[in-house]
Amino acid sequence: MIYCKRAIKDILEHRFLSVVTIVTISVSILIASAFTLFFINANAIVNSWKKGIRIMVYLKPNTPEIKVTEIKRNIQEMKGVKDVRFISNKDALQRLKNQMKRQSSLLDNLKENPLPDAFEIQLMESFQNQEKIEKLAARLESLKPVDEVEYGQIWLGRFTNILNLFRLTGFAMGSLFLLATVLIVANTIRLVLYSRQKEVEIMRLVGATDGFIKAPFYIEGLIQGALGGIIGLGALFILFILISSNMGQGLTSSFFTIRFLSWDTFLGIWVCSMFVGWIGCFVSLKQFLKQ
């Protein structure tokens, strides 16, 4: 309790340096958590897209009805397949006409239906990853009257690669920001310590232990980290509200909604910012008290 009182008193006595430390932490937390927010949402977008993944199996023209039934049964028995729906070339053409609306008259003059019969395959959730989809597609392609199998493999692969790159960049940038913050906080606290060198020296002369001298500084670090974290996360929330309300329509779709950080992530970042404040103190105190 006495250490807490001393820590709060010290923060108020050294307002300028405390404000500098808190602002430094809050800016770093804002940047790091903005990256986290972006990454979490990008991940959610990819996941929602993955959930919408369907495999289209196009059959060769004039495949007999008995063969179609046999293929359907074969597909249904395959591992990872949730549902199979047959779309005849007539249904497909009607769907295309519906989608084209006003331009549908262009299709009226066709001499023959150019669209193939097809199966639309929905996958089980556990099967919605690229490796499993590729294996399943290969098996589907091996079925005799199958002409082509399509599942958006190229964009899915590219997007997954981009997301992995983001993940790596996010971790690297996040780590660098946290490291930079720790160093800045350590330096700011070193400035505080230098401004209080005489005080620390006197405390030592009257018999204060290192623990007694350090404890309020650690509490100060935790308080500054907590305040910096709250301000940084608060600023992120305000920015999120402003951006999402201005771009709400563009940012959301039927597949996904842009969301703010979950409570767990929010608390995790907050604890992390307190840790940054504490570790900054630890680094500078270790060097300072050695002198």
Next chain:
Amino acid sequence: MMDQQGKASIIRLFHVHKNYGAAKALSDVTIDISKNDLLFITGPSGAGKTSLLKLLYYGEAVTEGQVLIDGINLSRISHKTIPMLRRKFGIIFQDYKLIPTKTVFDNIAIVLETIGKKRRFIEKKIRSVLRTVGMENSIHSLPPTLSGGEQQRIAVARAIVGDPKIILADEPTGNLDEDSADVIVDLLKKFHTRGATVIIATHDKELIRKTGGRVIYLKQGRIHPINSPNNVLQ
């Protein structure tokens, strides 16, 4: 441990040397100080008085020789034991060493907070010592707002608040006018009569004359024998 008069020793220095690089601050100093001694360490400026005091509270380590303080051998002291050693002392510094940004109360309270005393006890004790040094009205003042004599009295209050066994005073009247110096002398006498060992480093002969007590004369870092305190006073 007993000294030559059969009194228990609280401080012993055996052939102590202290060098700062090539400069010799103390050479072959051997001193025995008994409990409840009143001892003056005097000599000209640069004689090694302050260096000697610093060795006692481990402000500096000896270059050679041994220092024993109340049973603690400073040659073998660990980093963790240094605060315990310093709590045996009440130190009055020539430059007061008060924290300018903290109130008189907070400056004195540090001593009791380090030994884990409760807030109520701290408040009672500080009011009591401030009354003793005649500064009870300055409890909430900041040191820079006080005169030199007043700051020295606060330094004395801080030195005595933990009821130390030993009081070290480095030029306690050096920067003070005669009246303020008399107050400090009276206070030091009072603590001596209460049972504390008081060691005063000074070149102020008037202070030695007024106070009385054992005198050690240092010159160029060595102890010079004196037959009686009057030799120094002359």
